[in-house]
């Protein structure tokens with residue numbers, strides 16, 4: 001007999017996923033993957049981390065293995081508050097809440113804000129896992145188009161006047177996943193102004209800020225109008241995604257509900273991981289490690305961009321990210337990245353078809369995302385050459 005469990009209606013929203021099939025293919029080690037969003041694990045400083053675990057044992061003892069408080073490990077909250085403070089805004093440790101990855105902070109914001117049918121404005125394209133998370137809360141997605149300097153402000157304004165009851169705006173301002181685009185300073189100010197005038201709140205998802213390779217660091221929208229922003233950060237890109245550490249900073253009247261929701265979700269985040277992160281971020285090894293990673297990622301990004309230029313047909317175009325992990329490619333209308341995917345896998349290279357990054361299913365088939373941090377420059381060059389061939393070069 002076929003099992004037919006009495007699942008909630010919303011569960012259907014996450015049941016079938018072509019994207020899961022795509023990620024399954026990535027398990028093949030012979031494949032060149034331009035698909036994932038992983039750091040370069042070959043540079044992980046394993047000996048340093050091993051030594052620091054010993055330091056953690058000496059310094060914190062049994063506390064590492066005991067229940068902790070939901071808000072997070074005080075020492076890590078202090079380190080993050082310090083790193084997150086800028087000349088525009090000082091952050092106090094008690095304002096920082098540690099989460100189990102940024103993903104968990106996204107989920108907690110959805111949980112405390114969204115009832116079924118509530119409206120949320122998103123960039124199109126946007127981060128795939130956020131779409132999946134939001135879907136569990138059954139909102140109405142309102143997509144606004146991306147431009148080369150970030151989301152269209154005019155489109156957001158039009159969307160808000162059409163839907164004055166919209167609750168949330170979800171943006172990834174730096175080196176956006178998947179497009180690689182960065183929101184300009186002028187647009188950040190315009191969004192802060194909009195937040196000041198309207199009832200809408202912003203979820204500012206910012207895991208890539210510290211992976212900037214060119215240009216100037218830009219202030220967060222949070223630093224301009226903290227009372228209307230849930231700022232989300234991650235240690236996955238500068239430390240380790242496997243440690244599952246992220247954080248959020250939110251106005252107190254929102255923070256208290258997100259903390260209560262976190263308590264219901266996972267009580268607190270892994271303490272040994274939080275202690276190790278604290279010691280690593282405070283260690284002399286951290287700054288050289290981060291600059292080594294940034295140097296390597298800069299080289300890999302440059303390889304990807306020049307390989308696209310060298311091998312791809314002239315009708316294709318792509319973004320020029322100043323940081324992060326991704327380049328977004330657009331082919332002619334006749335190109336279908338979703339159909340090309342299986343041919344690419346057969347040829348030995350993987351990417352992510354762009355259609356999965358849109359709230360509206362089955363659109364933008366001529367786009368795809370390419371990652372440049374998870375493979376060596378040599379592999380990237382080889383992968384792009386193979387991909388160009390299946391894309392008609």
Ligand SMILES: Cc1ncc(COP(=O)(O)O)c(C=O)c1O
Nearest residue numbers: 037101102103127177234236246
């Ligand atoms: C835009 C964005 N937000 C959030 C996350 C989740 O990060 P974490 O590993 O901290 O859960 C990612 C990871 O790729 C991301 O790209």
